[in-house]
Amino acid sequence: MNRGVLLLAAALFVLMVAAAPAALLLGMPYLLSLFQKLAILAIAAAGLNLVLGYAGLPAFGHGAFVGIGSYTVGILAAEAADGALASAWLQFPLAALVAGLAAALIGAISLRTRGVAFLMITLAFGQMLYFGAVALERYGGDDGMIIVRASAFGDFTLARGFGSYVFTLAVLAVVLLLMYRVTRSPFGFVLRGAAANERRMLAVGVAVPSYRVGAFALSGAICGVAGVLWANYTAFLSPAPLAWTWSVQLAVMVLLGGAGTLFGPLFGAAAFVLLEEVLTGALQPWRLDWHIVFGPLLLLVVLAAPGGIAGLLGRPQHG
Amino acid sequence: MTLFLEQVLNGLQFGVLLFLLSAGLTLVFGIMGLVNLAHGSLYMLGAYFAVTFVAWTESFLLGSIAALLSTVIVGILLERSVVRGLYDRPHLEQVLGTFGLILFFNELARLAFGPAGLSLSPPPWLAGQINVLGIPYPSYRLVVLVAGILAAAAMYVMIARTRAGMLLRAAAANRGMAEALGVNVRLLFLAVFALGAALSGLAGILAAPLLTVRVGMGEEVLLLAFVVVVIGGIGSIRGAFVAAVLIGLIDTVGRAYLPGLLRAAFAGPVADAVGPALASMLIYVALAVVLVLRPRGLFPTAARTDVAA
Amino acid sequence: MDKAAALAEPLLTARGLKKSFGGVVANASIDFDLRPREVHAVIGPNGGGKTTLLGQLMGEILPDAGSVRLGGIDVTAMSVPERVMRGLARSYQVTSVFPGFTVLENVAFGLRARRRISSRLWRSASTGGELGEAAAAILRRVGLSGRSGVDAAVLSHGEHRQLEIAIALSTSPKVLLLDEPLAGLGVDEGRRMVELIADIRGPVAIVLVEHDMEAVFALADRVTVLVDGAAIASGAPDSIRDDRLVKAAYLGEDA
Numbered sequence: 043m044n045r046g047v048l049l050l051a052a053a054l055f056v057l058m059v060a061a062a063p064a065a066l067l068l069g070m071p072y073l074l075s076l077f078q079k080l081a082i083l084a085i086a087a088a089g090l091n092l093v094l095g096y097a098g099l100p101a102f103g104h105g106a107f108v109g110i111g112s113y114t115v116g117i118l119a120a121e122a123a124d125g126a127l128a129s130a131w132l133q134f135p136l137a138a139l140v141a142g143l144a145a146a147l148i149g150a151i152s153l154r155t156r157g158v159a160f161l162m163i164t165l166a167f168g169q170m171l172y173f174g175a176v177a178l179e180r181y182g183g184d185d186g187m188i189i190v191r192a193s194a195f196g197d198f199t200l201a202r203g204f205g206s207y208v209f210t211l212a213v214l215a216v217v218l219l220l221m222y223r224v225t226r227s228p229f230g231f232v233l234r235g236a237a238a239n240e241r242r243m244l245a246v247g248v249a250v251p252s253y254r255v256g257a258f259a260l261s262g263a264i265c266g267v268a269g270v271l272w273a274n275y276t277a278f279l280s281p282a283p284l285a286w287t288w289s290v291q292l293a294v295m296v297l298l299g300g301a302g303t304l305f306g307p308l309f310g311a312a313a314f315v316l317l318e319e320v321l322t323g324a325l326q327p328w329r330l331d332w333h334i335v336f337g338p339l340l341l342l343v344v345l346a347a348p349g350g351i352a353g354l355l356g357r358p359q360h361g
Numbered sequence: 362m363t364l365f366l367e368q369v370l371n372g373l374q375f376g377v378l379l380f381l382l383s384a385g386l387t388l389v390f391g392i393m394g395l396v397n398l399a400h401g402s403l404y405m406l407g408a409y410f411a412v413t414f415v416a417w418t419e420s421f422l423l424g425s426i427a428a429l430l431s432t433v434i435v436g437i438l439l440e441r442s443v444v445r446g447l448y449d450r451p452h453l454e455q456v457l458g459t460f461g462l463i464l465f466f467n468e469l470a471r472l473a474f475g476p477a478g479l480s481l482s483p484p485p486w487l488a489g490q491i492n493v494l495g496i497p498y499p500s501y502r503l504v505v506l507v508a509g510i511l512a513a514a515a516m517y518v519m520i521a522r523t524r525a526g527m528l529l530r531a532a533a534a535n536r537g538m539a540e541a542l543g544v545n546v547r548l549l550f551l552a553v554f555a556l557g558a559a560l561s562g563l564a565g566i567l568a569a570p571l572l573t574v575r576v577g578m579g580e581e582v583l584l585l586a587f588v589v590v591v592i593g594g595i596g597s598i599r600g601a602f603v604a605a606v607l608i609g610l611i612d613t614v615g616r617a618y619l620p621g622l623l624r625a626a627f628a629g630p631v632a633d634a635v636g637p638a639l640a641s642m643l644i645y646v647a648l649a650v651v652l653v654l655r656p657r658g659l660f661p662t663a664a665r666t667d668v669a670a
Numbered sequence: 671m672d673k674a675a676a677l678a679e680p681l682l683t684a685r686g687l688k689k690s691f692g693g694v695v696a697n698a699s700i701d702f703d704l705r706p707r708e709v710h711a712v713i714g715p716n717g718g719g720k721t722t723l724l725g726q727l728m729g730e731i732l733p734d735a736g737s738v739r740l741g742g743i744d745v746t747a748m749s750v751p752e753r754v755m756r757g758l759a760r761s762y763q764v765t766s767v768f769p770g771f772t773v774l775e776n777v778a779f780g781l782r783a784r785r786r787i788s789s790r791l792w793r794s795a796s797t798g799g800e801l802g803e804a805a806a807a808i809l810r811r812v813g814l815s816g817r818s819g820v821d822a823a824v825l826s827h828g829e830h831r832q833l834e835i836a837i838a839l840s841t842s843p844k845v846l847l848l849d850e851p852l853a854g855l856g857v858d859e860g861r862r863m864v865e866l867i868a869d870i871r872g873p874v875a876i877v878l879v880e881h882d883m884e885a886v887f888a889l890a891d892r893v894t895v896l897v898d899g900a901a902i903a904s905g906a907p908d909s910i911r912d913d914r915l916v917k918a919a920y921l922g923e924d925a
Binding site: 094102151154156157162163166167169287290293294297298301330331336337339340341343 | 390443452454455456457458460461462465468469472580584587588591595635641642645646648652658
Binding site for chain 1: 728730749750751752754755759760762766767768769770771775778779780782783784787788789790791792793794795837840841
């Protein structure tokens, strides 16, 4: 990893940590809200990065696993009005487990195909789960519903606020540490090596498909955790994260930041969230949507800087 | 029975629209290896142009022709300016870049045509109903069905019988071979992209009187068109036609009858809720089933898909 | 097991292997075997079905009919990795390494797979300790010692061919399938490659697909000639050299 990448990552972390007391002192809760959104999206994008970046598989249905995490919170909150099921001790493992299993199953089926067909079948599974969520009338169906009770570790609530913000940053740090270890482990080397040369990886005795299913499960579980945070952040249960445009946006963050790099997802999520904020404000006088600038910017990134932000800061290195 | 026949006709009509959309997509996939998410934007533009130009010219036919030409011009400009740079990129980057195009075109459309949905009436001479096999059916829908089939037939003749079609097939199977045959590949790619834009625009124009023309209409059908392309086999026009009709029928008939069937089986509010969603899921279930059984689609081609290990 | 018994039971046996690609017959019912310690060369004109045969032995290409036995066990239905774990390895005609990884890492993949530690999730993929020593030994053997820290993508063609062999050796094979190891090599490089193969042979039985006749006759204990997907001759190198059919079908074209 080179210095530019480390410096930018460190700067972002300092900014996000410093935002907590600053927001409290200056009375700017909005700042916390913005950075919390950034952190949650970075966690989901980091999960997706394992499959999309390191394993090189064009998966475009990961919004569904974020959705599974959100629905875990929403359903448990709705089913026990007294909050008996709102324990975060229960919800995080459950969400990670269900999302991980769903991802393993979807991965195992999708990996029968490759290339564009793989891209499409992952999108299709995402859409299936989306319509499945829409069918859950009991939990708001298409319109969604308010989540009446936030997840909590005992007295520590994850409802939007200072505590929840700090907790989200901690989760992001843990997820990035996990990614650091996993992508440099033998398992991670297999994923990256198989992306470089699948046939040869098989020919040295590695059962590549099993490793990829494993990567799907892990990345789905991380997205499930992000979903729990997202549900608490929005305090609203909605099928929106399962829609295919959400999945594509997650992938856009990964690619924009730098696919297959540790901090790429963080950079991508930051670029996405901060650009939305800045551009929306700047374009307000002309009643223009930020997408009119962001769209061409994405094109520019692809044509001029295919390595994303991390790539711009320096050549990525293996090992 | 009458209702069923009407649903089948609707399904076929939806199917041919899907084919018009998918044909360009599958050619661009198969020949240039491009995953073009912005294909749906051309469909949206076709519809917006139709609304605009029909109002200006006060003639449905003239307005439609102007709309078609305009969409093709946009397609050509798009290919020349940015799309060309995406051909040799990995699929992931193509998705990123063309997703950027979607965002751009959506905002452009919102700016140019306003945020509210627009509607277009079919021409007066097609406003009525016509008798098909003993049931009354809207004339305009029938015209859409016939126009779609004619376009499919024209494509078939063009690809199977003409020299241009031969070059196209050669390029789809093996780009190097096409170059060896002396084909100007840059020009061929431009022509293929323009053809795709024309078909997509035509679909938008034909669909405009059947729905509300609005920002975001492109993404909805885009996904269906991708499903069609993959089920049919990437790069296969014949596959796209079969799959489009299949998906059109499954979707339309499924939406019409699945909720009723569910109600009959599981009476009660559960069936009411699950029915429509399950019907929406049907085509994606179909896609997953086809890909699991035939990973390369119904009509696999020699087109450039990633090499299997 | 005494030596005679070992000779009686081939390490690798193929019976009635058939493969067509869209009507083109690549292998038409091929019988093939490889005895312990043997170098069995497969020669024949391009398009004769040599690479298809290797692919079927390795499990990368599923045969339309026929069976493959490895070490006395039917492996026809086994995946490539399962066969590798039973002692089969191969090299590729067109260099197939892991670009973006160091030469040392290229060899470490197979070493880890063999030691069944590829699936470790948390521990770092170190190339130190016993694994590093084993990797260094292999690189020394193929003559790439000085290049272990270099990205495999930037190696020269000759070095790529050496790495190709090193990766194949990393899984400690009992049976090695070599697909034109001399392809594209100069005279000196080719001679060194022949020496390398001579060094490997013995404990490792080798199926050698090669166009360079000098190398084939220097190394092979037995030669099989594939023409149009069929084995038209098989036997000791001298008998093949003198076989009129072979001369007509193959050697004659070269001579």
